[in-house]
Amino acid sequence: MIEKDNLQEAEGTIEKPIPKEENTIAEDKTKSSEEIDATESVDSTEKDEDVVNEIEESNAEEGEDDGVKERHRIELKDYEAMSMEDIISEFNRLVKHEKVQAIKSHVDQIKKEFGKKFNHFLEEKKEEFIADGGNEVDFYYSSPLKKRFNDIYKEFRNKRTAHYKDIEQNLKENLKNRLSIIEEIKGLLNVEESINSTYKHFKELQESWRNAGPIPRNDYRDVWNNYHHHVENFYDFLHLNRDLRDLDFKHNLELKLKIIEQAEELAKEENSNRAFRELQALHKMWKEELGPVAKEHREEIWERFSSATKKIHENRQEYFANLDKIYEQNLIKKNDIINKIDLVAEDESNNHSAWQKKIKIVEALREEFFQAGKVPVKVNEATWKKFKESVRSFNRKKNSFYKGLKKDQFENLKKKLELIKIAEENKDSEDFKTVTPLMKKIQSDWKSIGHVPRKDSDRIWKQFKGACNHYFDKFHANKKEANKEENEALEKKNALLEKLKGIKLSGKQKEDIE
Template structure:
């Protein structure tokens, strides 16, 4: 069997391997480099040859060139496809992105967007998800900014200062983690690509050098031809090269391949066989392109058309001169039909985007109109807030708008919502100020109730309690978050007093009545007591009276006010003695503790007293710390400065009070 027969069989097998794609995935419209048809007559030119199309231009008469000027739009279509294929040559994995469904990211929640990003990064090839990640990232940023604005408004409504606002979301952290993983994987992918691209370029330049050497080889033409076919196969199987080297490398390869065909004219059978093989395959490509021109799935047709152009250019060589213009015009005509349909498709999408824009502008106008209305009550503003919230949701669900107005539309929307929130905040700040003032008034009533709930002077205290209950009803609303809490606190203090009052009235015994009468007599005696002027004797006399008072026992609960009168009488007596204030205070306090320790509730009384003393100790310590901190602000000031002296005196007084309180606390603990 001859070499020619073997070549014919090999070519016949290749006829059945024409890869025609048919998928339903999204479109790749990227473009970078310009590549041309391979149909033209081979000519020997310089190493960096111009494109075959340009070579064909030289051979055409002037009238044909004029005709091509009229069809420049057709050539623009071809250029767009060729540029897109040149870009994909640098990273063939990009084509795989078309197999990943594009979801309605604008209708997803923040959590759903984060989950979708995680799935893409984990399950898909990183080079295939770029457009998906960009869309998801844009949607997430838009929606999170809206959430941030909302949280900020709530913060300001609650009385916060704008400079102190901070908001962090677990969903945001989750999204950032996934996006960082995507960026890291993408960087690793590009590093790997760069390494492979350089090696592939070196391999292709080596093929070109071998191709150039075929012209000087002295061997059987069939053997040389077979070597040429092997170089073609190696060229096709070598991976992508850097994008900026793509055209030069391909043009150089094409130039030397055509030189080989010129050289091959010595054996026209081999060249004609190759021309026939290329013509058959290009006719199949044309037939498929004409089928795609009738397909209603426009984007799928255009994607497959890109692949057909790539095969036409990179996998097939020239055909006989008499067929070149005819098949190229036919292929170009089918290409134009498909591209025209694609342009119409985009026009329809543009119409949808324009309609979405109209809807969004109407929504913005409605928000602005609501913001312009006056609201004078809480209920009216609540109604407005619900209306604006519904319009915000409508805005987010209205779909995409033309990209050229996307940012300006979003800015107008934010401005309209911000203007509404500003008026709303102004109203609620005024309302909040009033409610805060009401809160302070009610807290003052609570303090009065709690301070007097244990009072034994029932005649005075009962009237006071009734009055503050009446005042409470006259005070207006307080902030909702405080309403229930302060009402329960006020009610508990009032109930405590009146329950105790009723219990005391019902539980008073004759013994307690007698004790009250005895204490009343002793109090009268004490008031008439004359002191000698001798400190020690007078102190002993007062202590004797105090012990006598203790020994009398308890009085009815509604008569316990006599204890206050007794203490006031003691104050008058002690004032005539030259004693330390703290010493006098402790004598009186011991009497108070004895009173607290008597009766059925002595343990609870002592617990309450201990808690009270501890609280006062903490307060005094805090005041001392504050005063000492204040001293640090007096730099380069003498100690005799009046302000500094005042602070030092205050610290000294508070420390004396602290010492007294600690002594009292030790006395309370000793009672257990």
């Protein structure tokens, strides 16, 4: 057998063919890298578009109804940390004193938090009802708080319905008017008149457009894009009179550059939410108030404006990221509170005094939970569910204890009613020798029996005390009468003794006897 010469291979002079499979992998890796770059580019573009879309949607909403802008001024409070009473008070204030179209997000949050708190409260009441021996199907709870909330919410809905009914027809008319203006601008390209007359007509149409009023938000983007498209077409048509066109282009460029400078300054603003709101106003001006610029500047200035927009958006996202960190800390606090409630529920102390102490601890922990602040949205419902279950577990044990306690108290009530019966039956007896020990015994038994339901306590005590007092008043009166006769006899004896002391003896027996 001839041995293979490995010398060349060892020195690396022979090239090994790359297996087909390895070639495929290498090609796939190169392709994958290119795809990633392309995907990242697309994702970046899509994100930029999403930011602009978000701004335009907000502007469309505010453009439809100018009063919506007021929402940025109205504080969105931490309704989770508020009691049901405070939530209702704030709800009433908003409905009474703020524009109904500006408080939608506030009302949505209020409705959510009040509903959450009230349902939890109602569940506790139901469990107490069942623990007291009630049937679940018979449970009914009427809450003045819930009625008050419903009344305010009804007022809010009525105001909102009336408001949007008023503006609905105006929005439709404005839309019709704007579409008509667009058609007129389109028609300018085919008008046979001097370019100066056409340009003057165009400027009049632009002025009409600016004063045409708000339109339905669903039509906002399409209508405005359509308008800008035909305005640009008209300016392209004006190439026959470059002076007029270039003058407008120059004016628009100057204004758009000022907007860009403002946006770039906003990118340095620390308050990212305020910066974003002001950015919305700049986008509104850019889109609604300014016309096109020369083609050679269009992409450049839009890229610059988009870059500033992106920076402001990134600042805002960073703010929300930091907010998420705070929410994560709040989550840790809330989970710690839930664990503390579980520990209290596991405490085996099982007397009234201990339970009253535990109830106070859990009430304080509940309040601490509501004051702990918001948690990340993704775990909000799960955290609330966990909290409710811990409180429910505690309440079940509490209700079980007091159910047993009430059973004992009911037995005590029966025993004390038996003692009252004995006292009532014997209160008029004159067999003091027999009855007095009996009455003293039932008084001693009364003290040893223990508590009865609070609602019966005063009533039965007065009844028992009255019967006992009646008997012993009679007993003492009889004893006093007997003592009176004894006292009279004693007084007579004492008087006789005093008389005897006053007699002087003569020493003569016969005379002294007489």
